[in-house]
Amino acid sequence: MSSCVSGGTLPSRYLSLPVLGQTELKKQPVLSKCKRLQQLLDEHEHLLLARLGELDAQIVRRREENTTRLHEETACLSALIMELKGKCQLLAPELLQDSEEPKDMQLTPYQ
DSSP, rough: OOSBBBBBBBHHHHHHHHHHHHHHHHHHHHHHHHHHHHHHHHHHHHHHHHHHHHHHHHHHHHHHHHHHHHHHHHHHHHHHHHHHHHHHHHHHHHHHHHHHHGGGGOOOOOO
């Protein structure tokens, strides 16, 4: 019996060489698929980040539009308030005169 063979079988170091070759052959397609998946994920990430950038720009634009509109509405309401205050000051003497007139009128009791 030779020193390499025990019990009629080859030592594991000789048997593992073909197995290593087989695993290496199976490893390449797996690595290739993983690389392709990583590329797809990178592309998808790029598209999603671009979309987020667009949404951020849209949010900023809408915020600016809303701020402008609110300033315009505030200015309009302030003008209306000033107009109403002016009318109230003009009407105050007339209202006081109107409040004096009912004193002269006869009040009839409610029946």
